[in-house]
Amino acid sequence: xxGFAQLFKKDMESIGLMTVLLGVGIVLWDVxxxxxxxxxxxxxVVALTMVPLGVIxxxxxxxxxxxxxxxxxxxxxxxxxxxxxxxxxxxxxxLAVVFASFTIHLILATVGFIWVLRASASYSGGIQLFxxxxxxxxxxxxxxxxxxxxxxxxxxxxxxMGLAMAVMLQLAYTxxxxxxxxxFLAGLAGFFVxxxxxxxxxxxxxxxxxxxxxxxxxxxxxxxxxxxxxxxMASLPVQGAKVFIDSGILLGNALGFVLLFITTSYLxxxxxxx
Amino acid sequence: xxxxxxxxxxxxxxxxxxxxxxxxxxxxxxxGIVVGLIGPNGSGKSTFLKLLAGLLRPDKGSVKxxxxxxxxxTKAWVSYQPEIDHLYNWMTVExxxxxxxxxxxxxxxxxxxxxxxxxxxxxxxxxxxxxxxxRGRLKLAVTLSRDADLFLLDEPLSGIDPPxxxxxxxxxxxxxxxxxxxxILSTHEVxxxxxIFDRVIFLDEGQIKVDEDAQTLxxxxxxxxxxxxxxxxx
Numbered sequence: 001x002x003g004f005a006q007l008f009k010k011d012m013e014s015i016g017l018m019t020v021l022l023g024v025g026i027v028l029w030d031v032x033x034x035x036x037x038x039x040x041x042x043x044x045v046v047a048l049t050m051v052p053l054g055v056i057x058x059x060x061x062x063x064x065x066x067x068x069x070x071x072x073x074x075x076x077x078x079x080x081x082x083x084x085x086x087x088x089x090x091x092x093x094x095l096a097v098v099f100a101s102f103t104i105h106l107i108l109a110t111v112g113f114i115w116v117l118r119a120s121a122s123y124s125g126g127i128q129l130f131x132x133x134x135x136x137x138x139x140x141x142x143x144x145x146x147x148x149x150x151x152x153x154x155x156x157x158x159x160x161m162g163l164a165m166a167v168m169l170q171l172a173y174t175x176x177x178x179x180x181x182x183x184f185l186a187g188l189a190g191f192f193v194x195x196x197x198x199x200x201x202x203x204x205x206x207x208x209x210x211x212x213x214x215x216x217x218x219x220x221x222x223x224x225x226x227x228x229x230x231x232x233m234a235s236l237p238v239q240g241a242k243v244f245i246d247s248g249i250l251l252g253n254a255l256g257f258v259l260l261f262i263t264t265s266y267l268x269x270x271x272x273x274x
Numbered sequence: 275x276x277x278x279x280x281x282x283x284x285x286x287x288x289x290x291x292x293x294x295x296x297x298x299x300x301x302x303x304x305x306g307i308v309v310g311l312i313g314p315n316g317s318g319k320s321t322f323l324k325l326l327a328g329l330l331r332p333d334k335g336s337v338k339x340x341x342x343x344x345x346x347x348t349k350a351w352v353s354y355q356p357e358i359d360h361l362y363n364w365m366t367v368e369x370x371x372x373x374x375x376x377x378x379x380x381x382x383x384x385x386x387x388x389x390x391x392x393x394x395x396x397x398x399x400x401x402x403x404x405x406x407x408x409r410g411r412l413k414l415a416v417t418l419s420r421d422a423d424l425f426l427l428d429e430p431l432s433g434i435d436p437p438x439x440x441x442x443x444x445x446x447x448x449x450x451x452x453x454x455x456x457x458i459l460s461t462h463e464v465x466x467x468x469x470i471f472d473r474v475i476f477l478d479e480g481q482i483k484v485d486e487d488a489q490t491l492x493x494x495x496x497x498x499x500x501x502x503x504x505x506x507x508x
Contacts, residue, residue, distance in 0.1 A: 002376045003376050003377050005376070006372070006373050006376035006377065007377075010362065010365075010373055013362075013364060013365075014362075074360070074362055074363065075356070075358045075359055075360035075361075076360060076361070076362055077360075078329065078354075078356040078358065078360035079360050079361070079374070079377075079416075080377075081328075081329055082327050082328065082329060082349060082352070082354040082356075083349060083374075083377040083378050084346055084347070084349040084350040084377075084378065084379065085377055086346060180290070180291075269346060270345070271331070273324075273329060273330045273331060274324075274329050274330075
């Protein structure tokens with residue numbers, strides 16, 4: 001594990017400064033929005049707290065590639081590939097740093113969102129949906145539970161999406177290094193093929209894992225737009241609908257991503273030339 | 275006999291597009307000698323070393339270290355120094371050593387400390403702030419601090435100032451244990467290094483032109499390896 005720890009530390013250093021800068025940027029953005037409550041429309045302020053969520057996905061895209069590109073730019077790839085370190089360790093350290101960076105930013109963005117959302121409840125005169133959500137989040141029993149659960153589920157799904165994106169992009173970048181010319185096009189083509197393969201794995205999973213029970217999410221009636229949103233959520237009867245998510249597709253996709261990671265590791269260890 | 279050979283290549287072929295970088299190289303190098311891999315630019319020296327290090331894969335033929343096809347396992351026995359700067363600029367000398375030490379099973383800290391002292395390297399200095407000569411010295415320290423069976427040094431003197439060259443050559447001799455370590459050193463700076471060669475391989479256009487014991491060559495032709503080098507590549 002010593003080798004992995006050093007690889008991780010080295011890869012983290014390569015994106016560390018930008019990770020810190022983006023983290024500070026997210027915090028400053030949320031502080032700025034907090035100061036706008038009461039001055040700007042509350043709904044707009046709360047909506048703007050979600051901007052970092054979009055930015056950090058772009059960040060994952062850039063960093064997933066940069067952490068590999070950096071090796072070729074610095075010549076460090078000569079050292080990394082000439083020592084007896086298995087491909088999976090090299091690939092895992094590069095995936096882990098992107099994921100760690102994404103996790104930090106996701107936590108900061110989520111905390112900022114909740115902070116501003118909560119504060120916006122004091123200015124809820126003009127807002128409806130976010131005011132309701134804020135109210136529910138901090139005042140209502142059953143609805144609060146549901147909101148917390150949904151926040152966790154959404155956050156987890158978003159988190160996994162970041163990981164999946166990084167796995168696909170890193171394999172696409174590795175594929176691009178298999179050619180000596182038109183690397184960008186090779187990487188782009190690789191990315192589309194990889195997406196198609198993941199889709200294929202999901203489809204296969206639908207049949208292969210059909211015996212696995214589906215995931216069930218309970219969605220309150222108001223969240224489906226059944227009730228009048230002008231009413232307070234706290235006074236709503238606790239009723240709603242069940243939403244089924246096919247576990248087979250999810251498992252198929254998860255296996256697909258594992259296979260992609262194994263492929264990246266294999267390419268690094270046995271195919272990539274420098 | 276073959277089992278005693280450290281390096282064995284058979285009809286080794288590597289192409290880049292239409293160019294044959296190595297064209298059917300077959301050599302057997304025993305343990306414990308210093309081999310000078312000599313040739314002009316583009317003769318296939320770097321490609322040959324990369325094939326031994328496992329950084330390139332042959333299109334044809336085979337390459338084995340200790341009888342094992344080159345791969346993850348053989349990398350544990352081979353310490354490779356590329357011609358280019360391959361150390362991270364933002365690291366300090368000490369961080370480079372720690373990083374390299376964590377990746378290999380045969381790191382010798384006492385040897386690393388000895389080399390750092392001998393090569394006048396400051397442990398706290400940042401790689402990015404080192405001169406080319408000092409970076410060359412650091413690369414050498416990283417390569418020679420291992421207790422590998424085979425050391426592959428690609429143009430260790432290229433672009434290095436004369437005082438650094440002398441230090442580098444002394445370091446090569448200092449850590450080398452005849453009979454145990456094997457060293458393949460590619461260069462076209464023959465005059466300064468020929469004294470340490472036991473065997474010389476002349477490469478041209480990816481093919482072996484001469485492969486002989488260094489002393490035999492000198493005796494037979496009555497001139498230095500540098501003299502032969504000039505004659506062969508004229």
